[in-house]
Amino acid sequence: MNITTQSYKPGEHPSLPPPRNLVGPVKWAKDNLFGSITNTILTIVAVYLLYLIVPAILDYFFFNAAFEGSSRAECREIAKGACWAFIDERISVFTYGFYPVEERWRPNLAFVLLFVALAPVLFDKVPYRGKLLVFSLLYPLLAVLLIVGPVSVESMHFSQGVSGPLTWLVIFAFASALFVYGSKTHNALAMVVGIVPAGFVLVAFFLSDALWISIPDSIGLTNAADDIYIFEPVDTHLFGGVLLTIIIGVTGITLSLPIGIVLALGRYSNLPAIRTLCIMFIEFIRGVPLITLLFVASTMLSYFLPPGTDFDLLLRVLIMVTLFASAYMAEVIRGGLQSLPKGQFEAADAMGLKYWQTMRHIILPQALKVSIPGIVNTFIGLYKDTTLVLIIGLLDILGVGKTAISDPAWNGLSTEVYVFVAVFFFVSCFGMSRYSLYLERKLHTGHKR
Amino acid sequence: MKLKSILVAGAAMAMSATIANAATLDDVKARGELNCIVTTGLVGFAYTDESGKWNGFDVDFCRGVAAAVLGDGMKVKFVPTTGKTRFTALNAGEGDVLYRNTTVTMSRDADLKLTFLGVNYYDGQGFMVSKDLGVTSAKELDGASVCIQTGTTTELNLADYFRATGMSYEPVPIETNEEARTNYLAGRCDVYTTDASGLAASRATFDDPKNHIILPEIISKEPLGPAVRQGDDDWADVNRWVLNAIIEAEEFGITSANVDEMAANPPNPSIARILGVEGNYGEMIGLDNEWAKRVIKAVGNYGEIFDRNIGPNTEIGLERGLNAQWKDGGILYSAPIR
Numbered sequence: 001m002n003i004t005t006q007s008y009k010p011g012e013h014p015s016l017p018p019p020r021n022l023v024g025p026v027k028w029a030k031d032n033l034f035g036s037i038t039n040t041i042l043t044i045v046a047v048y049l050l051y052l053i054v055p056a057i058l059d060y061f062f063f064n065a066a067f068e069g070s071s072r073a074e075c076r077e078i079a080k081g082a083c084w085a086f087i088d089e090r091i092s093v094f095t096y097g098f099y100p101v102e103e104r105w106r107p108n109l110a111f112v113l114l115f116v117a118l119a120p121v122l123f124d125k126v127p128y129r130g131k132l133l134v135f136s137l138l139y140p141l142l143a144v145l146l147i148v149g150p151v152s153v154e155s156m157h158f159s160q161g162v163s164g165p166l167t168w169l170v171i172f173a174f175a176s177a178l179f180v181y182g183s184k185t186h187n188a189l190a191m192v193v194g195i196v197p198a199g200f201v202l203v204a205f206f207l208s209d210a211l212w213i214s215i216p217d218s219i220g221l222t223n224a225a226d227d228i229y230i231f232e233p234v235d236t237h238l239f240g241g242v243l244l245t246i247i248i249g250v251t252g253i254t255l256s257l258p259i260g261i262v263l264a265l266g267r268y269s270n271l272p273a274i275r276t277l278c279i280m281f282i283e284f285i286r287g288v289p290l291i292t293l294l295f296v297a298s299t300m301l302s303y304f305l306p307p308g309t310d311f312d313l314l315l316r317v318l319i320m321v322t323l324f325a326s327a328y329m330a331e332v333i334r335g336g337l338q339s340l341p342k343g344q345f346e347a348a349d350a351m352g353l354k355y356w357q358t359m360r361h362i363i364l365p366q367a368l369k370v371s372i373p374g375i376v377n378t379f380i381g382l383y384k385d386t387t388l389v390l391i392i393g394l395l396d397i398l399g400v401g402k403t404a405i406s407d408p409a410w411n412g413l414s415t416e417v418y419v420f421v422a423v424f425f426f427v428s429c430f431g432m433s434r435y436s437l438y439l440e441r442k443l444h445t446g447h448k449r
Numbered sequence: 450m451k452l453k454s455i456l457v458a459g460a461a462m463a464m465s466a467t468i469a470n471a472a473t474l475d476d477v478k479a480r481g482e483l484n485c486i487v488t489t490g491l492v493g494f495a496y497t498d499e500s501g502k503w504n505g506f507d508v509d510f511c512r513g514v515a516a517a518v519l520g521d522g523m524k525v526k527f528v529p530t531t532g533k534t535r536f537t538a539l540n541a542g543e544g545d546v547l548y549r550n551t552t553v554t555m556s557r558d559a560d561l562k563l564t565f566l567g568v569n570y571y572d573g574q575g576f577m578v579s580k581d582l583g584v585t586s587a588k589e590l591d592g593a594s595v596c597i598q599t600g601t602t603t604e605l606n607l608a609d610y611f612r613a614t615g616m617s618y619e620p621v622p623i624e625t626n627e628e629a630r631t632n633y634l635a636g637r638c639d640v641y642t643t644d645a646s647g648l649a650a651s652r653a654t655f656d657d658p659k660n661h662i663i664l665p666e667i668i669s670k671e672p673l674g675p676a677v678r679q680g681d682d683d684w685a686d687v688n689r690w691v692l693n694a695i696i697e698a699e700e701f702g703i704t705s706a707n708v709d710e711m712a713a714n715p716p717n718p719s720i721a722r723i724l725g726v727e728g729n730y731g732e733m734i735g736l737d738n739e740w741a742k743r744v745i746k747a748v749g750n751y752g753e754i755f756d757r758n759i760g761p762n763t764e765i766g767l768e769r770g771l772n773a774q775w776k777d778g779g780i781l782y783s784a785p786i787r
Contacts, residue, residue: 072654089499098501237526240501299534299541313543390489393529393538399489403497403529405627406490407504408764412654414627 061419071409086410087420093400094420097240103232107243110146113139114250122435140254141206147247149233150209172201209233236314240395242424247314248396249383249428252321256382257375259322260329261368265359267330268337278330285327291388293320298392317389325382332374336367369443376436380429397421473545473677473684474735477518482526485511486544489529491626492650493759493767494550503527506758507548509748510569510675510692514546517691517740522747531624532600536561540678546688547676550644552602562679566689569674569751571771571780573667574606575645577652580660582639587666591616596629596638603643606669626651644671650765686734694723694741696783698750700774705749712742723786730786741786751781 008014021027033043064081066074067088075083087094096104117139120132179194181187205211212231239247266278285293297316305311340363348358368375390399401417404410477483487495487507495505503525512522528544539547540562551557552572553565576587584590587610597604599622611618621638623629630651633641641648645667652658675692677685698704701720703711708724715721722728725738732738748754751774759767773779 076656093497093499093501096501098497101500235526295534295537299537299543302541302543390529391531391534393489393534393543395489395529399529400497400501402625402627403490403495403503406492406494406496407498408492408496408650411492411650411764412630414631 072411072413082416082419083410083413084416086404086413086416090400090404093404094241094397096243097395097400098238099240099243100232100234100238103234106146106149106231106234110143111246113142113146114246141203145207145212145231147234147239147243148236149231150212151204151207151233168201168204172198175201236312239314241397241400244314244389244394245383245386245396248318248321248386248389251318252325252382252386253379255322256325256329256378259326260333261364263326263330264333264337267334282327282330285324286331290321290324290385291391293324294388294392296320313392314394317392317394321382321386324385325378328378328381329375332371332378333367335374336369336371337363339370340366369440372436372440372443376432380432383429383432384425397424473681474518474687477545481519482524483511483515483518483546484526484528484544485514486528486530486535486538486547486549487511488535488549489531489625491550491647492654493646493763493765495527495529504758506570506754507550509754509758510548510695511546513695513744513748514688514691516743516747517694517736518687520743532598536563539563539676542678545677545684550673551676552671553674553676554602557676563676564679564682564685566675566677566685567692568672569692570646570672572644572646572671572673574603574642574669574671575648575667576664577633577641577648577661578639578664580662584664585662587664587668588614588616590618590640592618593639594619594621594637595640595642596621596623596632597642598623598626598629601643602669602671607642610668630654644673646759646765646767649767650759653765683735687736690730690734690786691740691744693783694744694786695748695754696751696774696781697723697786698741698745699752700776700783703745703750704753705746708742708745712739719785719787728787 017023032039034040060081062081064079066076066078066081066083066085069075069078069083069085070089072083072086075085092101092104096107099107116132117136120126120129121136126132175194175196175198177194178190179198182190182192182194263278263282266274267282269275269278294317297320298313301311301316344362344366345358348362353362386396387398389396390402395403398421401421405412405414405417485508487503487505490496491505491507493505494507495503498504508527511525511527515525516522528538530538530544530549535547535549535551536557538544547563548569550570550572553568557563558565576590578584578590578593590611595607595618597607597620604620607618607620618640621632623632626643626647629641629643632638633651634655641651643651645663648663652661652663655661675688677688697719701717701723703720703723711720712724712726715724715726718727720726722730724742725731725740729738731740734740749757755767755769755772756762759765761768769777769779771780773781775782
């Protein structure tokens with residue numbers, strides 16, 4: 001080539017496309033599928049296996065499946081494959097369990113509001129995030145009120161004591177006064193001692209049937225005689241299906257993270273009493289299978305409580321599941337704490353930061369970021385473990401499926417039910433794992449290898 | 450020493466809890482709801498329908514008890530349990546009565562501190578095999594793999610039978626009937642063994658029922674019946690006589706359709722006693738005298754319950770067999786209400 005015909009200045013020639021046989025699907029297939037004799041053989045075997053399996057599966061679940069019919073026999077007349085009419089007929093039981101039909105708008109509303117409450121927590125670009133976060137904080141109360149309904153005042157022991165409501169009013173007045181005094185004088189102890197009982201009384205009153213049944217009743221909004229209520233209490237044993245799975249999963253997940261952080265910090269603490277207590281708790285819970293804890297909650301507990309105590313089974317299960325997940329969470333977060341170099345703690349000390357300031361601004365942001373995969377792993381594990389409540393007689397989505405299979409009209413359709421439940425869990429768990437990847441990318445600050 | 454005293458204290462608390470549970474009848478009335486322990490799902494015996502309502506043979510007996518005590522057969526809270534958790538749940542007070550296709554045995558009665566109230570279904574353990582296996586008798590099953598539900602009497606019967614006949618087998622442990630069905634059809638075991646009623650019910654749902662045979666040998670007696678916690682005789686009486694009333698109603702031809710008519714004009718003194726027209730038998734068990742009338746009105750007599758859930762006209766198609774009235778060649782024989 002003659003240098004004088006060169007139409008570009010040296011160094012400015014645009015890159016030429018690579019040769020044809022080095023790009024494109026052909027090249028990719030050559031490299032990855034037929035790179036060597038072994039690879040070629042493996043590819044052919046794999047394609048043959050896929051040919052055997054995939055059409056059969058598609059055929060069974062879609063092309064040859066029955067979507068209509070009112071019994072298994074009718075399904076079989078229509079098509080030889082899966083009988084989705086069964087799932088279709090039972091979809092409301094799968095979703096709500098035995099929740100009263102006319103009240104089902106309440107869990108629906110709670111479910112929609114769950115996303116409103118979750119959005120500002122999960123994503124930081126949500127509009128009005130600050131105000132929505134307040135809603136997120138109040139959401140648990142609202143959800144309990146919506147799904148369970150007002151809690152009977154008697155079961156909260158409001159009416160017991162010296163003179164019932166008055167006692168509680170006095171407690172509330174004293175506690176809130178103490179809180180106001182604490183906040184004025186910057187006395188943290190007074191604030192905590194004040195806010196806990198005051199908050200408890202407020203929460204109890206908000207959830208009580210005194211507020212939602214007696215007061216509306218007295219001003220004519222509801223009618224006790226005709227059973228017209230704003231919020232009818234719904235017994236927790238009627239919960240089932242997806243509703244129950246989500247209640248247990250969401251409660252366990254949201255509560256286990258803060259409790260786990262506290263336990264992890266406790267285990268890392270320099271105070272021997274706190275450290276020993278946290279280690280004992282964590283090791284005890286981790287040493288016992290979840291199924292045992294659930295079993296203790298469902299059957300053994302009533303031996304130890306005073307006779308006649310009616311301690312809601314679902315509440316017992318929620319407590320046990322939360323404690324179980326918290327112990328695992330604590331260890332995951334401790335792993336994050338261990339990964340931080342000692343210099344971080346020492347630098348914070350050198351700057352004169354106090355313990356909580358160090359934790360809040362220096363240690364936890366780094367430790368939690370490192371632990372995200374482990375934390376989400378624990379979440380997903382907990383979510384799937386909710387199916388264990390079947391053993392103690394709560395019917396989650398899997399349990400509802402099992403009782404439905406035994407209907408003589410539909411007996412023998414276990415494959416459909418198990419596939420349906422599997423798809424449900426896959427969608428939920430895959431969503432969680434995708435979110436954790438998003439979070440990792442967002443918080444990525446160059447430490448990633 | 451310390452450990453021992455803790456254990457003793459725990460046991461004492463457990464005992465006091467049991468004793469305090471003594472007045473179950475009053476508890477149920479106060480609660481307005483009967484807690485009935487059932488299975489997590491057994492074809493024909495307990496299952497949920499599309500609206501989430503419990504149905505089935507055992508479920509109907511629960512509803513009968515609720516009708517007698519509370520006047521409404523729908524006032525039942527069902528506590529689903531597996532084979533392993535059923536007795537713990539009953540003894541812990543999670544349920545008031547257990548109707549869970551449970552075999553009455555001496556050790557359960559004496560050692561597990563239950564009180565059995567009678568028998569609502571006479572069953573026996575059988576074997577089902579595929580015709581391809583070429584077996585026509587249980588005596589030819591040497592070396593077979595057997596699907597067996599854990600924690601049940603069938604598990605023990607199986608071991609006994611194979612030991613007595615000097616054969617060997619390989620157990621494939623499973624949890625529920627449905628799981629057994631799936632495993633058996635997938636060929637993971639040669640033989641499926643459970644109560645003969647369960648075998649027939651499962652076989653009815655196979656795609657090719659004719660290719661499976663139930664072997665002629667019935668290797669055990671399986672009287673299935675309800676149970677309550679030991680130590681509350683009054684509550685046991687209520688449940689025992691509800692069961693007897695359901696059985697006796699069939700013997701005297703009282704059905705859910707004609708019960709009002711019979712109560713208004715009792716054809717014989719026995720019927721008059723059952724329906725509370727004569728005597729005060731309801732009061733003797735802490736109820737009112739129309740208790741049995743409500744039971745029959747709510748769920749019908751034994752024959753009606755049987756036909757509705759597991760009888761020849763259902764998908765399951767069981768014959769009455771042993772469960773026919775004693776007058777019809779069965780062994781169903783209720784003590785008289787008098």
